[in-house]
Amino acid sequence: MRVLAAFSIAFVAGLAIPPSTFTLSTIGLCLMGLALAASALVALNASLPAVAVVAFTAAAGLLDGIASAPDPDHWDVVAAFVAGNVLRAALIFSIPLVVADWFIREKRWQWAKIGIRMVAAWIAAIALLMQALILATP
């Protein structure tokens, strides 16, 4: 819950940052760097303190928020946009969290942890490729 709250708060904070502050490629590079670091840590079975995990997710939420900044419009349109984005981000973020937690803690399936590490390695590979692609694109 702490992780989810940190992500949502940081996401809303990110929405408040003017879109022109950072270029999209810079945000993409940072997001992919974050994805690479997080998934590589999972793949390598490295355990992080809870504070670091919260910081990771807050950074991801902030960057996602910056990348999702709404265009200026009537307040109710903007409010609906923000609410929809928070819901979307929370949903996408919480699904892997709940599924992983269920398999590992509730079901105690040994292979589930290995499966999650394999999926993390795949995500790390994709993030690394995306970083290279962003850097290679003029």
Added chain:
Amino acid sequence: MMIQNRSICLRTSTLCAAVILPLLLWGQPAAAHTEDPGFVGGFMSGFSHPFYGWDHVLAMVAVGLWGAFLGRPAIWILPIVFPLIMAFGGVLGIAGVPLPAVEAGIAASSVVLGVLIALALRSPLWIAIIVVGCFGIFHGHAHGTELPSANSPITYSIGFVLATGLLHLFGIAFGLLIGVPGGRLAVRTAGAAIAVGGLSFLLGVW
């Protein structure tokens, strides 16, 4: 009661995940659709790419097969190491760093891994990682050079990494046959078949 509610909540979440995740993945090809069938597109193009080339298929299955043959922890370490090093090869391809004899390297990966399985050679884990990693660079380079021209590079990457992982899993599943009577022979025969297939690619017969 609370436990029951929690269980229902978890089940609902899993159901949501089961419904939403495929939609997220399958929602992409429509956006990546292009009228030119020859153009490298999105998820489906990336997903189908490893299946189009038998040299890729043989090598990916061989990695899983060899991992299963070597047992724990290689059974799951090799499929973790391979995509990571393959991505490094992909970075080289995207950056335009030339790599000599990429196609020969891909074909050689099937030959070497197939022979290792057929001869039932058990190497230390670190050697297995180096062998698989070296070949992963060739496979990644081949994918990486195609990536910049993709219509949707991220969904293309997700597709081919996912397909690679599924081929590893197929190899692992087949490799687990070594636990049943006659299974060891079946796995070694499969290794020999992979080596022959790789050799035919290397010699340009296939």
